[in-house]
Amino acid sequence: MSDAGGFVDAALQLEATWQRAITDEARIGSHLQFYGASVGAVRGTIRAVTLRYPGLGHDEITALASELWGGAVYERRLAAVVLLQTHVRRLDNSDLTRLEGFLREALTPALADPLIVDVIVPLFRSLDGGSRARANVAVQRWTSDENPWLRQAARHLVGID
Structure with a gap:
């Protein structure tokens, strides 16, 4: 450690x-x-x-x-x-992979909700250009993922300008 x-x-x-x-x-x-x-x-x-x-x-x-x-x-x-x-x-768009892994392993809304609302949403809002385009690919994939927290994150992110 x-x-x-x-x-x-x-x-x-x-x-x-x-x-x-x-x-x-x-x-x-x-x-x-x-x-x-x-x-x-x-x-x-x-x-x-x-x-x-x-x-x-x-x-x-x-x-x-x-x-x-x-x-x-x-x-x-x-x-x-x-x-x-x-x-x-x-944080930058390359961190979305790590955050996706965290959501997959969250096991509880007590961890997933603040991760989505206080980390992923602000990160996504800060992205532009190519970074936003790459992030949108991940978000699109999350919309149909079997993990409920990834789908929830996608719902928060779809339509953010």
Whole structure:
């Protein structure tokens, strides 16, 4: 695990309570593991990691998001979403493949919805020219995909100028 990834993981575990883990699992579903860290703790951890590692560029941000998403732990995946929300202006059309993978593995609307609304939609809106044309190809494919969150993302994106 990278230094930044280890920092996020350790911080989330330190902020966790078993009571919140049980509550979140009951609310969200048992298909993920839960540390029991609050949304505020996740957001604070991402603020702290961006201060602790100020040189994070596009590649480091997307690599960290993938690293956090890689474990089937709800708070780590939520941290990946918050990281991407925070740095959405650094993303480009080439990141749609990674985001598509995240949606395919989201397992819950609690992760898919903010990923769509707060990351994919703003990213798509920022694209123009050839980047938008390449993104439109992916979105068109998503409209008929078997994954419900990809279809939902496509519904949000179709017709955006």
